[in-house]
Amino acid sequence: MSLHQDPHWPRASEWLADGGREVGSLGVLGVPLNRSITPGACDEGPSAIRAALVRCSTYDLERGYDVRDVAVRDLGDLTLQAEDAEAEHARIEAAVRLAAEAHDRVVVFGGDNGLTRPALRGAAEASGVPLASIGLLTLDAHLDLRTLEGGPINGNPIRGLLEDGLPGANIVQIGLQSFANSAAYRAVAMEAGIASVTMGQARRRGLATVVKEALDRLAASFEAIYVDLDLDAMDRAFAPGCPGSRPGGFLPWEMREAAFVCGAHPKVRWLDLVELDPSTDIGQTTALAAAMCFLEFASGYRSAL
Numbered sequence: 256m257s258l259h260q261d262p263h264w265p266r267a268s269e270w271l272a273d274g275g276r277e278v279g280s281l282g283v284l285g286v287p288l289n290r291s292i293t294p295g296a297c298d299e300g301p302s303a304i305r306a307a308l309v310r311c312s313t314y315d316l317e318r319g320y321d322v323r324d325v326a327v328r329d330l331g332d333l334t335l336q337a338e339d340a341e342a343e344h345a346r347i348e349a350a351v352r353l354a355a356e357a358h359d360r361v362v363v364f365g366g367d368n369g370l371t372r373p374a375l376r377g378a379a380e381a382s383g384v385p386l387a388s389i390g391l392l393t394l395d396a397h398l399d400l401r402t403l404e405g406g407p408i409n410g411n412p413i414r415g416l417l418e419d420g421l422p423g424a425n426i427v428q429i430g431l432q433s434f435a436n437s438a439a440y441r442a443v444a445m446e447a448g449i450a451s452v453t454m455g456q457a458r459r460r461g462l463a464t465v466v467k468e469a470l471d472r473l474a475a476s477f478e479a480i481y482v483d484l485d486l487d488a489m490d491r492a493f494a495p496g497c498p499g500s501r502p503g504g505f506l507p508w509e510m511r512e513a514a515f516v517c518g519a520h521p522k523v524r525w526l527d528l529v530e531l532d533p534s535t536d537i538g539q540t541t542a543l544a545a546a547m548c549f550l551e552f553a554s555g556y557r558s559a560l
């Protein structure tokens with residue numbers, strides 16, 4: 256089946272492939288990391304997000320921006336197969352550092368959530384400021400503070416970053432869910448001074464509102480902000496392609512709004528979209544949500560230029 260071509264309906268996939276116009280500088284890197292606690296196919300995540308972009312246009316009708324204005328560069332996907340976790344992390348860190356040196360903003364298509372640790376480290380190196388000056392916002396159902404014994408996995412990137420020297424006071428976690436975390440790891444978060452907004456709190460106040468507040472608070476103290484957008488913060492019905500999604504999560508429109516707010520914030524330099532496992536996705540539901548969060552982030556960035 257050949258794709259319908261319409262010069263009056265530019266596809267987001269074409270924008271990503273062609274490079275856009277001249278405003279700003281956005282780099283996109285695929286990181287097909289697949290070391291989940293739940294065995295799966297997160298390594299197919301980057302290509303699934305790219306495939307979903309074929310079904311999206313570049314026009315943000317809601318706000319009047321066209322992301323085609325943004326200069327984008329697709330840096331392709333890292334090769335990670337047949338390496339141990341430490342070697343993979345080193346490759347991810349180096350690749351994100353290069354991407355962040357060359358681009359004003361970087362979006363990473365995951366890959367499981369384990370990539371957040373080396374990606375943030377690489378981004379921080381590129382920015383030339385110490386970890387202590389980097390803020391981290393996670394949109395995630397989970398604390399991701401599991402113990403590091405047994406090596407890095409998708410359940411311990413935040414624990415790893417604490418270990419690396421990112422102070423807990425630099426971290427805000429939004430979307431934490433009941434029955435998806437443990438008291439022991441909640442205590443680790445409290446002890447480290449990590450701020451949190453639970454799913455219920457975010458729902459009552461509005462996700463976009465709490466994200467904006469968190470970013471402004473981090474921006475007051477830190478030089479640059481990394482956003483880890485774990486798609487499993489979404490409701491299970493809208494994220495069947497995430498092993499960790501549960502009933503009661505955010506709705507896709509809330510995640511999209513939050514992604515726009517992040518893109519529009521002057522200190523948010525880096526975003527990852529993680530935990531998409533296309534092998535359990537249904538009708539591209541999760542992949543399309545990921546693709547649209549990416550486009551919302553790009554539109555937010557466009558709005559701020």
Ligand SMILES: [Mn+2]
Pocket residue numbers: 368395396397399409485
């Ligand atoms: Mn996570």
